[in-house]
Amino acid sequence: MSILLNNKTKMIVHGFTGAQGSFHAQQCIDYGSNIVGGVTPGKGGTEHLGKPVFNTAREAVKATGANASLIFVPPPFAADSILEAADAGVEVIICITEGIPVMDMVRVKKRLNALKAAGQKVTLVGPNCPGVITPGECKAGIMPGYIHKKGSVGVVSRSGTLTYEAVWQVTSQNLGQSTVVGIGGDPVQGMNFVDALTMFQADKQTEAVIMIGEIGGSAEEDAARYIKKEMTKPVFCFVAGKTAPPGRRMGHAGAIVEGNSGTHASKVEALKKAGATVVDNLSEIGAAVAAKLKAPKKAKAVKK
Amino acid sequence: MKLLEYEGKDVFARYGIPMQKRAGIVKIGESLDTLKLDGPGPWVVKAQVLAGGRGKAGGVKLAKTAAEARELTGKMLGMQMITHQTGGKPLTVEEVLVDEACDIAREIYISVVLDRKNSTPMIVASAEGGMSIEELAQTQPEKIIKLPVDVEAGLLDFQARQLAFDLNIPQKNFREFTAFARQLVRVFIDEDASLVEVNPLVITGDARLIALDSKIITDDNALFRHKAQAAKPDHEASEIEKEAKEIGINYIGLDGDIGCMVNGAGLAMATLDTVKMAGGDAANFLDVGGGANVDQITRAFQIILKDAKVKAVLVNIFGGIMKCDNIASGVVEASKKVKINVPLIVRLEGTNVKEGREILARSGIKIEQAGSLWEAAQKAVKAAR
Numbered sequence: 135m136s137i138l139l140n141n142k143t144k145m146i147v148h149g150f151t152g153a154q155g156s157f158h159a160q161q162c163i164d165y166g167s168n169i170v171g172g173v174t175p176g177k178g179g180t181e182h183l184g185k186p187v188f189n190t191a192r193e194a195v196k197a198t199g200a201n202a203s204l205i206f207v208p209p210p211f212a213a214d215s216i217l218e219a220a221d222a223g224v225e226v227i228i229c230i231t232e233g234i235p236v237m238d239m240v241r242v243k244k245r246l247n248a249l250k251a252a253g254q255k256v257t258l259v260g261p262n263c264p265g266v267i268t269p270g271e272c273k274a275g276i277m278p279g280y281i282h283k284k285g286s287v288g289v290v291s292r293s294g295t296l297t298y299e300a301v302w303q304v305t306s307q308n309l310g311q312s313t314v315v316g317i318g319g320d321p322v323q324g325m326n327f328v329d330a331l332t333m334f335q336a337d338k339q340t341e342a343v344i345m346i347g348e349i350g351g352s353a354e355e356d357a358a359r360y361i362k363k364e365m366t367k368p369v370f371c372f373v374a375g376k377t378a379p380p381g382r383r384m385g386h387a388g389a390i391v392e393g394n395s396g397t398h399a400s401k402v403e404a405l406k407k408a409g410a411t412v413v414d415n416l417s418e419i420g421a422a423v424a425a426k427l428k429a430p431k432k433a434k435a436v437k438k
Numbered sequence: 439m440k441l442l443e444y445e446g447k448d449v450f451a452r453y454g455i456p457m458q459k460r461a462g463i464v465k466i467g468e469s470l471d472t473l474k475l476d477g478p479g480p481w482v483v484k485a486q487v488l489a490g491g492r493g494k495a496g497g498v499k500l501a502k503t504a505a506e507a508r509e510l511t512g513k514m515l516g517m518q519m520i521t522h523q524t525g526g527k528p529l530t531v532e533e534v535l536v537d538e539a540c541d542i543a544r545e546i547y548i549s550v551v552l553d554r555k556n557s558t559p560m561i562v563a564s565a566e567g568g569m570s571i572e573e574l575a576q577t578q579p580e581k582i583i584k585l586p587v588d589v590e591a592g593l594l595d596f597q598a599r600q601l602a603f604d605l606n607i608p609q610k611n612f613r614e615f616t617a618f619a620r621q622l623v624r625v626f627i628d629e630d631a632s633l634v635e636v637n638p639l640v641i642t643g644d645a646r647l648i649a650l651d652s653k654i655i656t657d658d659n660a661l662f663r664h665k666a667q668a669a670k671p672d673h674e675a676s677e678i679e680k681e682a683k684e685i686g687i688n689y690i691g692l693d694g695d696i697g698c699m700v701n702g703a704g705l706a707m708a709t710l711d712t713v714k715m716a717g718g719d720a721a722n723f724l725d726v727g728g729g730a731n732v733d734q735i736t737r738a739f740q741i742i743l744k745d746a747k748v749k750a751v752l753v754n755i756f757g758g759i760m761k762c763d764n765i766a767s768g769v770v771e772a773s774k775k776v777k778i779n780v781p782l783i784v785r786l787e788g789t790n791v792k793e794g795r796e797i798l799a800r801s802g803i804k805i806e807q808a809g810s811l812w813e814a815a816q817k818a819v820k821a822a823r
Contacts, residue, residue: 209659209662210662210663233659234659235657235659235660235663236630236659237589237627240552240557240559240589243557244557244588244590278788278789281788292704293703293704293707294702294704295704295756296704296705296707296708297704299708302756321554321632322552348704348707352555372708374708374711375707376711377713377720378707379690382690384703384706384723385702385707386703386704387657387659388554389704389707415712415715415812416711416812417712417810417811417812418812
């Protein structure tokens with residue numbers, strides 16, 4: 135098991151024939167992801183990277199039975215592509231695009247919530263994220279595939295390269311990942327930490343979770359409440375931005391300390407109180423997970 | 439982007455928000471004669487800086503006569519101002535706004551913000567304006583009204599009425615207020631703002647409703663559909679920051695002496711944190727982006743080295759899309775182009791890392807390599823001492 139993606143996932147790529155879309159779709163295909171086609175309005179009926187191109191998401195889903203979308207459409211049009219994928223009935227929509235206006239995402243969230251309330255199954259990941267990967271089964275995003283390894287650690291993060299850093303440490307400890315989810319660095323986004331933690335808690339393959347947060351918003355504090363109430367699996371956290379000056383947006387639109395909210399201290403305190411392990415030094419997160427996951431097994435062996 | 443008070447008021451004017459009559463704006467080096475001080479007065483002279491707490495720092499003055507208004511304006515231009523929001527650093531007053539003053543019977547706080555948790559715009563208001571909302575939220579949270587607003591419908595009539603009743607708006611100003619509140623929400627949505635604040639909204643002695651101040655922060659991501667705004671100067675960014683932005687590099691100047699070049703915003707933040715943990719201070723936040731090439735890396739080096747405080751440069755790159763051998767070649771080529779006369783510490787990880795490290799080692803350039811971020815940070819701190 136895993137979350138969001140597995141070897142049965144059939145994926146379409148929006149913005150398939152663009153430079154970004156082409157490059158990363160090829161990387162995903164090389165990794166072994168089942169990309170069944172792409173969407174580029176006006177290029178329907180042609181073929182790209184050996185896969186069919188469709189004018190609309192509806193056509194693509196009808197012809198291929200796709201259940202996941204990977205979006206590389208430029209910022210002014212990306213919100214519309216998310217809604218198009220949802221309208222076509224795609225269940226997992228992963229939006230990589232960076233720089234979508236916040237107000238567009240507010241409108242997208244409103245519509246997705248209405249669809250969900252009407253009973254449709256749809257999950258948005260992103261935007262402004264590296265994507266999702268279930269190692270050995272399906273890569274849907276821009277992460278380097280080779281740093282991952284199939285295993286039992288679930289990873290969820292607001293940042294791209296910071297995720298790679300954590301994943302690489304886990305792999306270097308000879309452990310692996312069940313699924314790695316980049317939820318993105320924007321203030322309004324699809325799934326959040328609590329959604330990912332809920333999925334990891336229910337997933338049999340996942341034994342521990344790494345959560346990489348950053349300053350801004352209150353998603354980490356919400357996660358802390360969930361961890362305290364529901365999580366039985368160990369959670370390891372790092373929160374970036376301890377030294378960031380207030381009021382300045384640190385790259386991600388969501389990473390900004392406004393007034394007294396969204397500070398590093400409040401997030402770390404909430405997570406520690408909830409029983410999560412918070413590392414101050416990012417370079418130690420892999421070792422911390424390894425110490426926990428490797429220790430009980432040794433203890434069992436001793437008991438025998 | 440943060441707008442100055444008068445820029446925000448220019449936006450308000452387009453939405454019909456009631457304000458005091460403006461006498462003019464004077465920039466450093468401009469003549470004070472451009473001020474239209476032909477009324478009876480008094481006037482209020484306001485320093486245009488991006489920081490709250492101007493009043494206490496001498497940035498807001500009342501002038502009874504036209505001569506006094508000119509004199510105060512002249513004195514305020516070029517003044518160095520430190521408020522509780524400037525982080526101890528002085529801001530130079532480069533522009534001064536002069537408005538007609540009014541007598542204040544009542545002050546109200548009102549703003550529109552993004553409620554991140556519920557992904558919706560939200561009005562935050564209090565019948566007691568004047569002080570900062572952060573202070574009020576801490577001392578008297580029960581006095582803060584929060585009202586979520588639908589992004590497509592805007593503020594509905596019943597919501598506007600409810601808000602007016604909750605704020606005890608007098609009967610005489612009731613319609614004026616509901617119209618004002620609806621328009622304030624329109625500013626937030628239509629201008630793609632992340633904050634629109636009026637503090638204070640006042641009711642004058644002669645019972646007029648007036649927005650006395652403005653604070654608007656716009657969403658940089660939406661600048662493509664606000665061409666006029668995009669063409670305006672970013673008052674908050676320093677010269678180096680502006681230059682970096684033009685070439686697609688995300689740079690924020692900081693106080694330390696270790697220059698940092700990192701790919702990805704999260705990793706860049708974590709790098710600053712790690713430098714601090716190793717006992718040093720970063721000179722900057724710099725995200726070279728996901729697809730940085732030789733040219734980009736060269737320019738990133740040039741930008742980092744423009745800061746005279748920099749005593750060592752730490753490059754931390756996790757090669758995903760960017761392969762490590764390409765990055766290494768970029769670093770080598772860039773360091774040949776740019777004269778780097780401070781120690782250079784490079785930590786590479788990711789795709790083709792072996793090849794990358796070999797390229798750096800064989801280059802003949804003095805580069806200290808590190809295997810982990812922690813090791814790199816320690817080496818950089820040591821080198822900067």
